[in-house]
Amino acid sequence: MITAAQPDGVPAVGSVTPSIGGGPTALRILLGSQLRRLREAKGISREQAGNVIRASESKISRLETGRVGFKDRDLADLLTYYGVTDEGEREALRALARRANTPGWWHNYSDILPSWFEAYLGLEEAAAQIRIYEIQFVPGLFQTEDYARAVTLLGFPTSPDAEIERRVSLRMTRQATLARPDPPNLWVVLDEAVLRRPVGGADVMRAQLEHLLEASRQRNVTIQVIPFLAGGHAAAGGAFQILRFEESDLPDVVYMEQLTSALYLDKPEVVDSYLMVMERVCMEAATPADSAKLIRSVLKEY
Numbered sequence: 408m409i410t411a412a413q414p415d416g417v418p419a420v421g422s423v424t425p426s427i428g429g430g431p432t433a434l435r436i437l438l439g440s441q442l443r444r445l446r447e448a449k450g451i452s453r454e455q456a457g458n459v460i461r462a463s464e465s466k467i468s469r470l471e472t473g474r475v476g477f478k479d480r481d482l483a484d485l486l487t488y489y490g491v492t493d494e495g496e497r498e499a500l501r502a503l504a505r506r507a508n509t510p511g512w513w514h515n516y517s518d519i520l521p522s523w524f525e526a527y528l529g530l531e532e533a534a535a536q537i538r539i540y541e542i543q544f545v546p547g548l549f550q551t552e553d554y555a556r557a558v559t560l561l562g563f564p565t566s567p568d569a570e571i572e573r574r575v576s577l578r579m580t581r582q583a584t585l586a587r588p589d590p591p592n593l594w595v596v597l598d599e600a601v602l603r604r605p606v607g608g609a610d611v612m613r614a615q616l617e618h619l620l621e622a623s624r625q626r627n628v629t630i631q632v633i634p635f636l637a638g639g640h641a642a643a644g645g646a647f648q649i650l651r652f653e654e655s656d657l658p659d660v661v662y663m664e665q666l667t668s669a670l671y672l673d674k675p676e677v678v679d680s681y682l683m684v685m686e687r688v689c690m691e692a693a694t695p696a697d698s699a700k701l702i703r704s705v706l707k708e709y
Contacts, residue, residue: 432529436473536651544608557607631692
């Protein structure tokens with residue numbers, strides 16, 4: 408578990424090109440993957456690599472999975488230790504590191520963003536697939552502006568209007584990821600309570616459910632609903648998300664948000680448990696077509 412407060416032969420790194428999007432987190436993931444391959448090709452442990460840059464084994468793990476950025480001196484020392492002497496290869500990776508260290512778009516919202524959520528925004532931008540199970544609210548990527556404002560007011564009831572609007576603006580800006588040429592695949596499972604909880608009042612909910620129906624028609628979006636009549640189901644532990652990346656050797660990440668923090672889980676055996684639960688939930692939920700009918704039925708009640 409990590410918290411947000413936390414091959415054969417040498418690969419040809421001279422031809423490194425970003426293959427999983429252009430955001431800084433995506434570039435860090437790509438760079439970390441390249442560095443891990445170089446380390447493993449030399450039979451070097453994470454602990455040994457950490458000693459070279461005066462860091463812990465866990466720091467090397469965070470670097471290799473794109474959780475944190477590289478300092479140029481540390482990168483240069485690791486490349487030397489891994490036997491990368493070609494200046495062209497070294498410069499390609501150092502240039503990639505410089506791009507990866509560029510602040511993400513969310514840096515403009517740093518005054519309202521906790522560090523544990525900044526980490527999620529980077530992963531969300533880099534993900535090729537996002538699977539979501541939600542029991543209380545419509546997921547942020549599908550929220551209308553009015554619904555997002557109502558949800559924000561629930562969490563920050565005494566905040567100034569200007570701050571509320573900035574938080575809403577942040578949520579709307581996140582949704583740009585769905586409009587890019589290569590959007591992630593979103594597979595969302597909602598408890599029926601999400602549809603029936605009147606957040607913001609009838610008018611807000613009516614517009615939100617219509618928006619949800621519209622989103623379900625996008626080619627990269629699948630929305631399922633677990634009806635109340637289905638009874639109990641596998642995901643008794645609460646809401647969670649699973650993020651998967653295009654680089655097949657990068658670990659999936661399970662994300663669970665709490666009141667003032669979040670958990671990021673990437674141990675294979677833990678992720679596998681959540682994947683099994685997600686698969687069972689999808690089987691227990693109504694089909695996408697029947698889910699759309701249920702949403703339309705609830706919509707008539709507002």
